[in-house]
Amino acid sequence: VGATSPEAGRADPRRVVAELEQLREETGTEMGAQRVAWTHTWAQARAWLRSQLDDLPVSVRVDEAGNMWATLAGASPRALVIGSHLDSVPDGGWLDGCLGVVAGLEVLRCFAQGPPPPLTLRLVDWADEEGARFGRSLFGSTAAAGRLDPDDLREVTDADGVTLAQALAGHGVALDDAPRAAIDPADVLGYLELHIEQGPVLEDAGLALGVVDGVFGVERHRVHFAGRASHAGATPMPLRRDPLVAAARLIVAVREQARDAGGVATVGEIGVHPSIPTAIPGAAALTLDQRHRSEAGLATMLDAAHAAADAIAAQEGVSVQWSVVQRIDPVRFDPGLVGLAEAHVGAVAGDCRRLTSGALHDAAMMARAGVPSVMVFVQSLGGVSHNRIEDSRREHIELGVAALDELARAVVRRGEAAG
Ligand SMILES: [Zn+2]
Numbered sequence: 001v002g003a004t005s006p007e008a009g010r011a012d013p014r015r016v017v018a019e020l021e022q023l024r025e026e027t028g029t030e031m032g033a034q035r036v037a038w039t040h041t042w043a044q045a046r047a048w049l050r051s052q053l054d055d056l057p058v059s060v061r062v063d064e065a066g067n068m069w070a071t072l073a074g075a076s077p078r079a080l081v082i083g084s085h086l087d088s089v090p091d092g093g094w095l096d097g098c099l100g101v102v103a104g105l106e107v108l109r110c111f112a113q114g115p116p117p118p119l120t121l122r123l124v125d126w127a128d129e130e131g132a133r134f135g136r137s138l139f140g141s142t143a144a145a146g147r148l149d150p151d152d153l154r155e156v157t158d159a160d161g162v163t164l165a166q167a168l169a170g171h172g173v174a175l176d177d178a179p180r181a182a183i184d185p186a187d188v189l190g191y192l193e194l195h196i197e198q199g200p201v202l203e204d205a206g207l208a209l210g211v212v213d214g215v216f217g218v219e220r221h222r223v224h225f226a227g228r229a230s231h232a233g234a235t236p237m238p239l240r241r242d243p244l245v246a247a248a249r250l251i252v253a254v255r256e257q258a259r260d261a262g263g264v265a266t267v268g269e270i271g272v273h274p275s276i277p278t279a280i281p282g283a284a285a286l287t288l289d290q291r292h293r294s295e296a297g298l299a300t301m302l303d304a305a306h307a308a309a310d311a312i313a314a315q316e317g318v319s320v321q322w323s324v325v326q327r328i329d330p331v332r333f334d335p336g337l338v339g340l341a342e343a344h345v346g347a348v349a350g351d352c353r354r355l356t357s358g359a360l361h362d363a364a365m366m367a368r369a370g371v372p373s374v375m376v377f378v379q380s381l382g383g384v385s386h387n388r389i390e391d392s393r394r395e396h397i398e399l400g401v402a403a404l405d406e407l408a409r410a411v412v413r414r415g416e417a418a419g
Contacts, residue, residue, distance in 0.1 A: 009114055011106045011405035013398030019102050020397075023048060023086075024094040032388025033088035033098075037128035037139070038167040045086045045098075049125060052105055056112045058123075065143030065181035066127035066173040072108055074117040080411050081191045081371070082107055082404070083124035085140075085362060089132040093196075093390025095397070099378065100194045101125050103401045107408050118416035119189060121408075126362045133158045133167070139178075141362035145369035146182035150175045185370040189415045190337055193363040193375045194404045196392055200383030201355055208396040209349040209403055211341040212375035215357045215364040216264075216291035217298045217330030223250065223309060227318035229274060229282030241317040243284040244272055246309075249316075253308040254288060254301075261301045263292035264358060293330055293356040331364040334372035337411070341374045344410050348403040376403055 027035050027045045034041045046068060053060050058070045071079070084100025104123045111117050126144075131137030134156050142148045153175060156164040165175040202210050225243035251267045258265035270286040288305060292298040306322070313320040338354070345352045355377065357364075367373040378400040381391045 009110055011103070011110050011401050013106075013401035016099075016102050016106050016401045017394055017397055019052075019105075020094060020098055023098055023102070028094065028388075030388075032091040033094055033096075034090065035086055035088040035092070035098075036090055036132050037087035037130065038133060038171055042087050043171065046125065049086065049101065049105065053123075056109060058108065058112065062172070063144070063181040064173070065140045065148065065178040066168065066171060067140040067144060067181060068125040068127075070105075070108060070123040072112055072117065072121040074120040076119050076415070077187065078189045078415065079120040079122045079187060080189050080408060080415065081122045081124055081366070082193070082408060083126060083191070083362065084193050084195060085126045085129035087128055087130050087132070089130050089386045091388055092130075092132075093385055093387060095196045095378075095390060095392055096198065096385050097129060097195070099196060099397065099400070103194045103404050104192075106401060107405050110405065111408075117412055119412050121412075127173070129362055134164045136164070137360060138362060138365055140181070141365035143178045143181040144183050145365040146179070147365070147368070148179050148181075150178060183369065183371075188366075188371045190334070190411050191363060191366040191371045191373040192404060192407060192411070193361065193373070194400050195361060195375055195377060196385060196390070197355075197377040197380045198359055198383070198385035198390075199380065202353065202377060202379035203381065203383060205353055207349070207351060207353050208379055208393075208399045209345050210353045210355045210377040210379075211338060211345050212333065212357050212363075212377055213338045213354050214293055214330060214332040215360060215367075216293055217295060218326060218328040219288075219290045219298055219302045220325040220327070221288050221302075222285055222323045222325055223247070223288055224283065224285040224321045224323070225313065225316075225318045226283050226321075227281070227316070230280045232278045232280060235280060240280055242280050243316070243318045244281045246312050246316040246318050246320070247284040247286050249312045250288075250305070250309050251286065253312070254290070254305050257301055257304040257308070258290065261292060261297050261304070263290060263297050263301050265290045265301065265305075287325060291358055293332075295330055298330065328360070331367045333363070333367055333374045337372045337374040340410055340414070341376060341407050344406040345376055345403040348406055349399050374407075376400060376407065
C-alpha cells in the first residue's frame with residue numbers, strides 16, 4: 001500500500017501536506033506559526049477549517065468551551081472522534097496540532113464521499129491546547145472531559161493583564177458556561193489523534209511512526225535548601241553549610257534515580273541567594289520535574305528524591321523543605337485500541353514502535369474522561385518542536401495520514417461488528 005498513491009475513497013496524504021502548507025502560509029510569519037488561541041490569527045485558521053467543512057455534508061458546531069466539532073452522521077449515534085488542535089505557541093511550528101486536525105478533516109472527507117458510515121464520525125479542533133497565552137494548557141479538552149472549574153481560572157491573566165474570561169468573551173465563549181461542553185463518554189466509541197512526536201525517539205530508532213500507549217505522569221516540586229551565608233575566603237571548608245552544594249548533589253542524584261526507574265527527571269531552574277562570586281549562598285531552591293509512565297514508577301522516583309534530599313541535607317548541615325508545584329497522574333491509553341493501532345500503523349509504515357508521550361495532549365483528557373483513546377506519532381526531525389524549525393519528512397507525514405485513515409476504518413469496522 002503506497003501512502004502516496006491514494007485509491008478512491010481513501011485519504012489523500014498529499015492533499016493534507018498541501019493544506020498544512022496553505023495554513024502555514026496564511027497563519028504564520030517568517031518567525032513561525034502565530035495561531036495562539038483566542039487571537040485573530042487563530043480565528044483565521046478556524047475560518048479556514050470551517051470553509052473546508054462547508055463543502056461536506058457535516059454539521060458544524062462550536063461548543064461552550066470553544067471547541068469546534070464537525071459531525072458526519074452515521075447509522076449509529078455512537079461516534080468515533082478524531083481531533084487535535086489548530087492553536088500554536090507564538091513563533092510555533094507548522095505541524096504541532098495542525099497535522100491531526102487537517103488529517104482528521106481528510107478522513108472525514110473520505111467517509112463523506114461514501115454511503116453513510118455505520119458509526120457517526122466527528123472531527124474536533126480543541127480550543128487552547130497550548131495554554132501559550134494564559135499558562136493553562138488543554139482548556140477545551142479539559143472542559144469536554146468534565147474537569148474544568150471556572151473558579152480556578154477566574155483570576156488568570158495574560159502578560160498584558162487581559163483576563164482569560166475577557167479573551168474568551170472576545171471569541172463568543174463564556175467562562176462560566178464552559179463546563180457545559182462536557183461530553184458523555186458513553187456516546188463516544190473512541191478517540192484518535194495523529195500528532196508529531198516532538199521528541200527524538202522515533203528518529204533515533206529510524207522509524208516513521210509510533211503508537212502512543214499513554215502519557216507520562218508528572219511530579220513537579222520546589223526544593224528549598226537553607227544553610228548559612230558566609231564569606232568565600234574566611235570560611236574553612238569543614239565549617240561551611242552550603243545549600244548550593246546540597247542542591248547540586250540532589251541534581252546528580254535525581255538523574256541517577258530516573259535512569260534506574262526508567263523515567264525522566266529534570267532540574268531546569270534554580271535560584272541562589274545571595275548570588276555573588278564571593279559568598280557561600282544562604283539559600284538555594286530548585287524545581288524538580290519528574291515524569292514516569294506508571295504511578296508506581298513515579299512514586300518510586302519521588303520517594304528516592306526525598307530520601308536523597310534528606311541524606312544530603314544532613315551531610316551538608318543544611319535544612320530542606322518541599323513544596324508542590326504540580327502533580328499529574330500518568331494516563332494509559334486503551335490497550336485494545338493501542339493493539340489495533342499497532343497492527344494498522346505497522347502495516348502502513350512497515351514497522352512501528354510503542355512509546356509513551358512525555359508531553360501532554362488532549363488525548364490524555366479524553367482518556368481520563370473514560371473514552372478509549374490512542375495517538376499515533378510522526379517522527380520529528382531533530383526532535384524539535386514549539387519552534388519555527390519544527391519539521392518532519394513529507395513521506396513520514398503522508399504515512400501518518402494513511403495510518404490514521406486505516407486505523408479509523410478499522411475502528412469503524414470493529415464498532416459495526418460490535419453493534
Ligand atoms: Zn500539540
